[in-house]
Amino acid sequence: MSIPDFLEFGSKLTNLEKTRNFNVFGNYSLDPFRNLIDSHGWRDRKKERFRISVVGTNGKGSVSHFLAGSFSNLGYKTGLYTSPHLLDPKERIRLGPNFDPVKEEDLKEISNILFAESNSEELSFLSWFEWFTLGSFVLFEKKDIAVQVYEAGLGGRLDATKLAEADIVVLCAIGEDHKAVLGNTKEAILKEKLGIVSERTKIVFALEPEASLLKILKKFCSEKELELHLFPSLLEGKSYLDHNQEYVKFIVRNLQEYISKKLPSLEKVEQTNSKPLALPPGRLETVSDSPLIVFDPAHNPDAIRVTLASLPSAFPGKRFSIIAGFLPDKEGESMAEKLLEYTKTQKSNLYFLDSKEFKLPEGYGSYSIPPEKLSEILKTSDATEGFLVLGSFRLYSYIKTDI
Template structure:
């Protein structure tokens, strides 16, 4: 049998990131995916492993990147699985120490394993996200990856990365996002995120949430017999990247005293600060210096406020106009108000990107620009002392990069 191409096979699977049809979660179950994995041993640990699940509404991408880099500095073979991607889906799976995206050769190796031990018919029920999660499980074990960091895609209880059965869960900031799927309150959303905890989970790290959420978190850890470690939440005016890096340092320092005892075979090795950790791609990323264009994937009300608050510390003295593109399931009106208040205070411009992919917040039509107008906005920004903050869907990144 000719081995199918990994990406080509995946392109024929249901991709919720493109369809945005989250109604399917009403009847969704992880059981078929679990059965497939277990029937082939595709999530089995070949040796002692440390598997980490990173969940939350905001900040989990940067925390996942910083965690994997820190464990790599410690001397462990480390793998990172994240979502979504900026340009190429191969970006979702990265291997240390360089953490460059996997290659086509890597994915051919995965395909050879999957289609030799199974067949296209057996695999065709998978979703696109499950397909890539499966690839991470298989490749990490094939390459003998000791520390595996999995960033959850959506929620936790029903997320494909839950089946990694994490030893450690890292909880980032909780906000209101994807409410139609996860719940209408932060309390409900928190419980969905905590659903990623497995029977193997021993430790839970969390950014200290508001009192009502903290009580839920403490009760949950008591019930599940988990060791809970809290780190202060983000203070106003501080860059969230700086804060998330400090959060990861706290996690690493705490774990170093537990690794040998709790995870035999994963003794302390190197220095987690042996080399500087690179900034996660697509987070407060400078995509152009002239004009100054900064991209951030903030796409819910809490994330918008945090990103705007981070600008002054990350780019002191710089004013920003804002270009936003939000997908239809986002709370556009609330976000639009925050962006309008910021640009009015700074006396800068506010634009909303208007294309068939994006839904304009109510009342924002007067600010909207069409795709063909984008280059003029970039030129105008370059003629001023201010910068341009581009935020919202990760798909906005490709629009900005295409204008380089």
């Protein structure tokens, strides 16, 4: 019998990123996924490992990429698991030192392992996200990856990546997003994110939050007997990518001593010349120079604010018009207000994609454009103007096609 293709099998599973039916979380439990992988030993650590969970509302993608690059530069075999993807689902699983999307032969190796020990019927209850998370567990162990970085998906307590049982948890900025699933306040969302902590977790790193959140964070770490390290939150006017690089440098500095004392046999490979940390794809990414088109996946009010504030330092002297596309479950009106205020100040243009896929913010009909007009609008910029395209990750494929 032929072994099912990894991506093809995954495409038949429930994919909440497509359906957006987050109501299923009302009855969701990690136990079936946990029982499955433990019955086969698919998350077992074959050797000493160092696993890092990165959680939060905003910034966790760039922090995850920077962490993986930093540990790879230190000479550790490093794996990176992130979500969502921009163009190809293979982007979610990456191996150092180059961190290119996982290769077809590696996916075939994952399938060989999974279907040699299980079958389609046993695996068919998994969600698409659980399937890819399982793939990362299996591949990282098969490839003998010493440092494994897992970016959480939607939450923390019920996130499939929780089963990595991280040694270290890295907390990024907390904002209001997916409130129907995670809670209506930042305090509730923080508690949900901190649920990713396991019995193996020893240290929490966090961007210092506002007072009410800091109180919850300190109480949580004290009760769990976790060491807490705080780093200053983002200052206004600074690029969030620069800030997140500094946050990661702080984390790595503190962890080097911890690893040398607590994980003395964590395996290193022959160290090559360290290279500058690559900027994560899709975050304030210049996808075209002429016309200047910048993409960022800011898709909640706090992320919108931080991205707009990052533009002057990241692109000095440039004036940006904005093209935004928000998915139906997003609170588009509050984000639209911030974007309109920015474009009025800049004396630039604002557009919202309106289609079956993208929801037009209520009251912003005069700013709407159909996706098929996107290419035409992108050609209207002058030498001093650029376009910032933001919102859903799905927009990335639109602009890559249209430029």
